[in-house]
Amino acid sequence: GNSVTQMEGPVTLSEEAFLTINCTYTATGYPSLFWYVQYPGEGLQLLLKATKADDKGSNKGFEATYRKETTSFHLEKGSVQVSDSAVYFCALSPNQAGTALIFGKGTTLSVSS
Amino acid sequence: DSGVTQTPKHLITATGQRVTLRCSPRSGDLSVYWYQQSLDQGLQFLIQYYNGEERAKGNILERFSAQQFPDLHSELNLSSLELGDSALYFCASSVGTARAGGGELFFGEGSRLTVL
Numbered sequence: 001g002n003s004v005t006q007m008e009g010p011v012t013l014s015e016e017a018f019l020t021i022n023c024t025y026t027a028t029g030y031p032s033l034f035w036y037v038q039y040p041g042e043g044l045q046l047l048l049k050a051t052k053a054d055d056k057g058s059n060k061g062f063e064a065t066y067r068k069e070t071t072s073f074h075l076e077k078g079s080v081q082v083s084d085s086a087v088y089f090c091a092l093s094p095n096q097a098g099t100a101l102i103f104g105k106g107t108t109l110s111v112s113s
Numbered sequence: 114d115s116g117v118t119q120t121p122k123h124l125i126t127a128t129g130q131r132v133t134l135r136c137s138p139r140s141g142d143l144s145v146y147w148y149q150q151s152l153d154q155g156l157q158f159l160i161q162y163y164n165g166e167e168r169a170k171g172n173i174l175e176r177f178s179a180q181q182f183p184d185l186h187s188e189l190n191l192s193s194l195e196l197g198d199s200a201l202y203f204c205a206s207s208v209g210t211a212r213a214g215g216g217e218l219f220f221g222e223g224s225r226l227t228v229l
Contacts, residue, residue, distance in 0.1 A: 034217075043115060043203055043220030044156075089156065100146055100169045101218060105155035 002027045006090045006104035013080055013111050021075040021107045023064075023090035033057075033066050033073040034091040034101070044089060047075075080111045116140065119204050119221035127229055131192040134224045138185055138206030144168070145187040146207070146218060147179055151200040162187055163209075191226070199228045 007022040025033065032051045036044040048057030053068035062077045073090060090104040116139035126132055138145050147159040149172075158171035162181035173179075176194075181187045191198060202225075205218035 041222070043117070043205075043222045044218075045115065045220065046217050049217065097168075100158050100161050100171065102158065103148075103156040 002031070002092060002094050002099070002102050004090050004092050004102055004104035006088075006107055009087075009106075009108040011107060011109045013109070015082055015111055015113050016079045017111075019075070019077040019080045019084075019109065021088055021090075021109070023073045023075065023104060025071050025073065025090075025092050027071075027092055027094060028096075030095060032093040032095055033064070034093070035062070035064055035073070035075050036089040036091055036103070038087040038089065038106070040086070047088070080109070082111050082113050085109055085111045115219040115221065117204060117206050117219050117221035119202075119224050121224055122222065123225050123227075125227045125229065126194060128194055128196060130194050130228075131190065132194065132226065134189045134191070134202055134204075134226075136187045136189070136204030136206075136221060138187070138204075139219050142206035142208055142219070143185065144207045144209060145181055145185070146205040147173075147187070147189050148203040148205065149200045150203060150223070156203075159189070194226075194228045196228050199226055201225050 003026045034049045035047040037047045038044045048059040050057040050066035056065045064075045087106045089106045091101045118137040120135045143164045146161045149157045159173040161169040179189045201223045203223045205220045
């Protein structure tokens with residue numbers, strides 16, 4: 001079946017530190033991969049996506065590369081800010097009829113100044 | 114603002130009761146998705162409708178049902194409520210189906226249900 005596994009949190013960093021949040025997936029076929037972010041009290045919003053192997057998604061200084069050989073889509077940012085504090089969800093779309101986005105359990109990031 | 118509107122934002126009720134959560138999708142979006150977010154289970158997909166028809170079904174209990182109306186708004190009905198149904202229920206919308214739309218969903222702010 002299709003599933004997403006992401007690292008447990010919380011992740012606590014100081015401002016300007018390097019961020020990596022690991023995400024691996026299991027899927028049949030050719031899925032699309034996503035990172036969504038949820039700020040406190042809000043719904044999820046799309047951060048970045050990649051639709052095929054070796055694609056790199058990027059947005060707001062965050063980036064992730066679709067690695068088919070390692071079935072991974074790790075999220076990275078070179079220098080985090082306090083405003084990046086949020087919950088980050090890795091997600092997979094199987095791109096098959098009768099399916100919907102499948103989310104990981106989320107990783108809480110807390111950045112302090 | 115994602116353009117997806119959910120009501121009510123908060124709801125407190127008792128075990129055994131029935132509630133209805135409402136969602137208005139973004140203008141022009143034909144698909145509506147319902148997700149349940151709880152601390153232990155994370156974000157669980159419940160059900161999807163596309164232009165009034167059920168398109169995908171996830172981990173939705175038999176006590177729960179949903180529908181999408183001709184004006185494209187959707188309702189999620191939860192009945193015979195149990196303590197474990199307490200969660201944040203999100204509605205999301207997209208232009209097409211997950212297959213056609215590349216999976217980008219626009220989420221509402223959620224309806225927080227507390228069952229006492």
